[in-house]
Amino acid sequence: MVGAWFARTFKALEYRDYRVLWIGTSLAFLAFMMSSVVQAVVAFDLTGRNGAVGFVSLGMGLATFLVSPFGGVVADRFPKRRMLFAGQTIIGLNFAAVGLLIIFDLITIPLLALSTLVMGAVFSFIGPARQAWIGELLPPKDLPNGIALQQVGMTLTRVIGPFIAAGLIGLSFVGTGGTYLFMAGLFVFVIGSLAMLPPSRAVARGGRSFREDMALGMRHIRERKRLMLAVVTFIGVIMAGFSYFVVLPGFLENELGRSSKDMALLMAAGAASGFVVSLAVAGAAGSRHAWMLMVAGGVVLGLSLILLAAAPNFGVAMLAMLAIGSGTGAFQVLNNAIVMREAEPAYHGRVMSLTMLAWGVNGLVAYPFGALADRIGERETLGVMAAGVLAIIGAAWAASVPLRPGAPAIEIDAETLPRPAGGD
Template sequence: MSAKSGAGTYAPFASSDYRLLWSGTCLYFLAFVISMVAQAVIAYDLTGKNSAVGLVALCSGISLTIGSPIGGVLADRVDKRRLLVLSQLAIAALFVIVGTLMLSDLLTVALLAGMALLINLCSCVIMPARQAWSPATLPPEQAGDGAALQALAVTLMGLIGPFIGGLIIAVPFLGLGGAYLTLAGFMLVTVLLVLRTRAASPRPAAQAKPLADLQLGLIHVFTQPRLAVLMLSFYGVILAGSSYAVLLPGFIEDRLGRDASDVTWLMTMSGLGGLVSTGLVSLLPSSRQTTTLLAVGGMIMGVGLALVGGASSFGIAMAFMLVVGIGMGMVQLLNTALIMREAEPQYYGRVMSLVMLGWGINGVAALGLGLLADGIGAGRTLAVMGAVAVMIAAAMWAALRGLGARGEPTVRAQSTLSS
């Protein structure tokens, strides 16, 4: 795929329907990220154990792991508008329940874990449905740019979500319970945006059996070597690098003597680092070294995690979290956009569901990481995760280099999404 001009990349925003869909994606994923941060803080506050945070993340991961492939098939088969309205209303209701229980001092880890499972089960259909609906709001020649911009929305909200979440949680009259009620309001706005979208929700002319659809999606991804490597490396980096959120509440309380809720400041630094990396990538000249940048990003993230694990003060940990965010921002910005550019439009829903599956795998591993942190310490666990992230990034670079650069977008084509 060749490089495109900035105007060409942004062309989908000329469509009012696409703008509504994209805005809803931003708001939904912002709420998703903030809820993940908030539930980690709540779980640690309730028990004082990393394993409790891991248990809640495990429930999130199980629902995403099992539900994401099914959600992708549904997104490519059924009415997207109805699917989005119902699933987003359900999440809004669940956020209200969690917030009310928190404010009433009735929330337990078991209830939080159950709510996390249900919330993420509903989430399994949202991003695939949004990605599958995107081409219907655009001319055919803009479908690839539309998919990449949707992926960009997910990346940016993942970067700034912890910062915004920290601000919401820090409001004295809101706290964690009020934060969940605020997130419910976000979800209601996403419903209104969907209802205002006029583009028809596409349906396939002929539908195979659901399992056959799922099989076709997997075949599409894993019979294309570049797409397969990008997807598998995304899983690996997410597993090794993004699970740190489970460990941070206990790490800063036990190792650094800070309240677990101060984790939002560390996540804020990570988000700022992600925004820095987005800006740096946008300043690079046109180049076909996208895979090298991906690998460098993964290595920066891994080294940053190891340094955080060895930090002796909260200020030093915040500085190293900036490094983690820079690396994570590079990985998420480039890898997710590359995946969607490599995929064919008719498979967007299923491909996005496989991307979401990565976050599910991340959650499934969280309990094991929490138990490991309770055994050897969160600092040592972070160091191990960082080393694994570096090795995965190096393996990804070697594999993609071996496959050659055929069809690889230039850095400029990707960076225009973030400028």
């Protein structure tokens, strides 16, 4: 039984090229997860306000919201490896620049927000490209598992990242500036992993314009009701419930009497449980139970935010974060797998770029949530987030009933399948 579970859960890692991409992607996510902690610490230490933490996140949110639809079209048109080479080089240099600004005491909130703006713009291109490339490296039957394992890797970095960030920040000879330089160094290995992969392919454009390709992607989502419901649900839940990190520094200091740096411990606790749950559901990503399990994850997230809001001490807050991690892990892994399963391969880049709008919207609402916490309090703001998540999940479940969600075979139109049009 254990052997069968192991084979089913890690099936996609049997493919060498996917395995190399998975390792490089996990290292990139490790840097991203570290950055979410260190940038929050820098912003809060500079100002002492929740709003500043949200304002810094606004840069990435704004860029992702505005650019990601274009990034999806580009990902479906051009070689993915070339895009990842360029984009990940820029992100590595961006981290290095921020680290040097901190070391020389030149960092400001606007400059920190500018760095997240750059990162959001670049990620809007490389995120859909990476997801679409998985569709090239794996056969359709193993694609849901490959998408799920990518989310498992991402969740694992959420466990490791905060601990590494907290440890490095706590070292006087490293600090926040040195932590940014460490994150930049990780991208040397990320870029090296790309050199080990074969050239990716572009998709024949068929004489269509950039705008026409974007419109086709939108029409593809509208015509597939389950796909559209999954995308809209993802955007809504991410927008309402995934901004809790914005109020964590203030929640710790103002409500629990702890240092804002203890945010790393809470984030790591949530990531640890998220990793366990993500791994547990990865094998079910292509099953008929995927939708029900995804909804259950959303419900757990909403209820856990209520528990966090009511936490009387740090111990209860840690328990709440364990539950939050479980909910977010299940929801994100299964939603991404459902989206890729329901979309035709030729549209993977464009479809995933629209799910990335969720992170753009998340960044845009981070600042209002931070400002709301400054006005009404961190506990009350967490309650607002919880109510939003539960309302969206409830509406999604009701809308899914007549659609009879399951795991049907994908109907693929041969005319829309990717065809070689030159690699990189």
